Amino acid sequence: MFLALVEIYESKRWPTDLSKRFDPIDVLNYAIDELGHTQAELAELLKSRPRASEILSRRRPLTVDMIHKISEAWKIPADLLVRPYRIERAA
Numbered sequence: 001m002f003l004a005l006v007e008i009y010e011s012k013r014w015p016t017d018l019s020k021r022f023d024p025i026d027v028l029n030y031a032i033d034e035l036g037h038t039q040a041e042l043a044e045l046l047k048s049r050p051r052a053s054e055i056l057s058r059r060r061p062l063t064v065d066m067i068h069k070i071s072e073a074w075k076i077p078a079d080l081l082v083r084p085y086r087i088e089r090a091a
Contacts, residue, residue, distance in 0.1 A: 023085035024067075025058055031074055032056075045069045058088045 022030075031037045043052035046066055054060035062070075062081060071078040 024062055024081045024083055025056065025085055027076060027080045028056060028070070031076060035074070037074055041073075042070070045073055058086060061085075061087055 028042065032039060032042070039052055039056065040049075042055070043049040046052050046055070046069070051060065055062060055066070067078055067081040070076060071081060
């Protein structure tokens with residue numbers, strides 16, 4: 001019984017399924033904050049500063065073409081960018 005409680009606690013405290021802990025925008029923000037990339041680089045990849053801003057603010061979804069460009073340029077596995085995530089719709 002004690003072992004089962006420990007396993008439940010650990011699975012909630014430190015989930016091994018990382019997809020529940022972050023989404024593609026979190027991955028992009030991590031790449032910008034921790035890996036030395038910039039929003040300007042993202043804008044250059046997407047060929048649009050406003051589009052990069054819309055992506056990072058969750059107002060525009062990533063397209064397959066965008067995911068491919070980002071994955072290739074920043075060496076981020078595409079499967080981390082393909083996951084569903086919430087988009088903020090304008091009121």
